[in-house]
Amino acid sequence: EFYTDIKSAAESGWDFSSRWFIGNDGNNKGNLSTIHASKIIPVDLNAIFANALQNMAYFQALIGQPRKGAHWAYLAKQWRNTIKDVLWNEDDGIWYDWNLQNEEHRKYFYPSNIAPLWMGVVDKSLIKKNAPKILNWLKGSHGLDYPGGVPTSLIRSGEQWDFPNAWPPLVSVTVNALEALETEESLQMAFEVAQNWVRSCHAGFESNKQMFEKYDAEVPGRVGGGGEYTVQTGFGWSNGVI
16 A cells, blocks of 8 residues: 555655645645555646546537537536535635545645646636635735745655745646636736746756756745755756746
8 A cells, every 4th residue: 555655646746745645633744654645636636637528528529529529528517516526625715635534625735726727627606706715825825925936835844845845837837827816916926926936947047057847935046955866957847837
């Protein structure tokens, strides 16, 4: 079971993170020995899958297969509804991963919380009703307060998909999700997150004459660290997001 959980965490792309830790009381404190990724229903994976189903419906319509398109559209709607039923927390106004082991939401800040907005799998009515609540949750989490980017979490675990590392794809997810809320405040927040990130990457490039896979959210331009290997230079998604 341990190896299944380690492999699941690695396959998630978040290798490794407090996001997959389940402590004795169900919290996200721990280390690699407390990884239980197979016991966690992740927000982002389900959002990506719902979007894939929507794309299949669209592609079937493009090639003149309306009946098959309707089938995929039905599956997409069912998946969107399940995301709302299982992962959306009405009281807090945000999506959370679900802990199967303890049967509860994992109420922690991760940029993946807003992945359904990024993937366009949220009904417009929910966005219109809850946009202020979603923004208030983000502001209250203080996850967007850092000058060097959006941290992957607020937990200093020593793993690379945790604080203070800011990863380009997750910064992009955050910007796109904020834009999807389509309010004046959310658009301004999206601009500020993007602006901070560009400035941070520019500062890092000026200092090192190269781009890196991850950066330190606390200090603009400072290279990230932690995890099981040294920071990588290049880097495809860093260049792509910029």
